[in-house]
Amino acid sequence: MKKVFLMVAAMGLAAASFADMNDALLSFATHGPDKYADGTTVIDGECYALVWTAAGAEFGGFKADGTLASATDRLVLAAPLAKGGKCPQTLFQINAAVADELKDGTYAVYLLDTRVKAEDGTTQLAGFKDGKAKVVNAQAAVGDSTAAAATTQTKVALAATAVGGAAITAETIIDAPQITGIKVEGATVKVTVAGMSPAATYKVVTCTKPGDVGKALDAKAKDGTFEFKKPEGTFFKVIGTRNF
């Protein structure tokens, strides 16, 4: 995972200002109270994972070592986020190249069960290292990785619980496009536009008042130029909608 870092949502605006153009900002949260498969409310500091699954594939689950079992899944972010029985609003950014790789697929939030039994018999969290949980769903003594693996094989299906109702947003910061030139050739108008991002889809809309959003014109961009028939409305502009 390249250039992924975690920021608390309270600094959402700061994160946005640090992101480069065409980078993607992802945020997710759960409503809570979230529970493990055994009905226990999630412990503070437990791991949540945001996983991307390729289009058409099913989530394949986590292995005991915190890695994903299926090649069609990708761990976008896993972190010890749980607090107050839920995952608080979390915001982070991924660079444009990674965002482009992840454009076709689905995202879901999973609650990881990393509880282990300590030597004194109490339940603790296994901990988090190198971007993933040390152990997923093992009721085993800390450090007893063999025992943890054996436990996991019978419970791998419950190792990660998709959190229903998790709110996930993904946005890309892109620059506003700029119309730089207009040519009228007979009944055809050619508009040159600068600053269009590969992470967005653009359309030309015409309207009778500057603030309106009228209907989209039948125009596609080619080499930064839209060509369309002279519109009825006096005003027109280019609108970019993020692909994700």
Next chain:
Amino acid sequence: MKIRSVLCALAAAAAATVFADVTSNVCGLLKITSDLNNTIIGVPWVEVGTGADVKVAKLVKTDNLTPGDMLYYYQNGTWNAWTLGAQGWERNTTVKVDGITVAAPQEAQGVARGKALILERKGDVTKPFYLYGQFTSDAAAAQTITVGTASAPSYTLLASPKVEAFDFNAEGKIVNPGVNDQIIIPKNGGDNTILTLQDGKWGYRKATTAKKFGKTVTTYTWTQADALAAGTGFWYVSKGGTPTFNW
């Protein structure tokens, strides 16, 4: 990408703004329909992309115009002119207006919003032409009306900086005009529409001719002025007035 769950805005309203769709500068093509050989056109736009005063050559599209058509710009007693040539609008330094040779317009001369130009057409005037540029909601620079007198009236070429029709009689639009001031709107054949003030309203005398008892009788009725079409202008003739236009 499919998002499984409901989209959720961030807590900070300002951060939520970052995630809206992006919109470019608003541009426009204003269609002017005029059957006049000499049309006063207004400047309602700024330059596309830069927001600077729009260049004459970029403001007036040459579509439906004829080579040899002329553009005139009048300011403070000085005329500038452009001729439509094979390469578009070209600066003209030889034509005369009122017997006076025009001054050479600057290469990069821009015309501010609210200024006006005169388009002289030599070809088919039934076809519309277009003014294009970038829209701005910024206030336009205040226009200065040269004060004249009854014996020596002054003429100022004016137009609305907005892309909408202008109602001379809307409340507060023209403040402090002189009682004898006039507004001249060109018409074909030299028979211009001349607006004067009557009871605080701008209008014109409309002549109606009829036969009565074997004689031709002309009666005049005063009619309030129609709104001026967007993108067109007029002459303001000051005979003592120092009006302010609140477009």
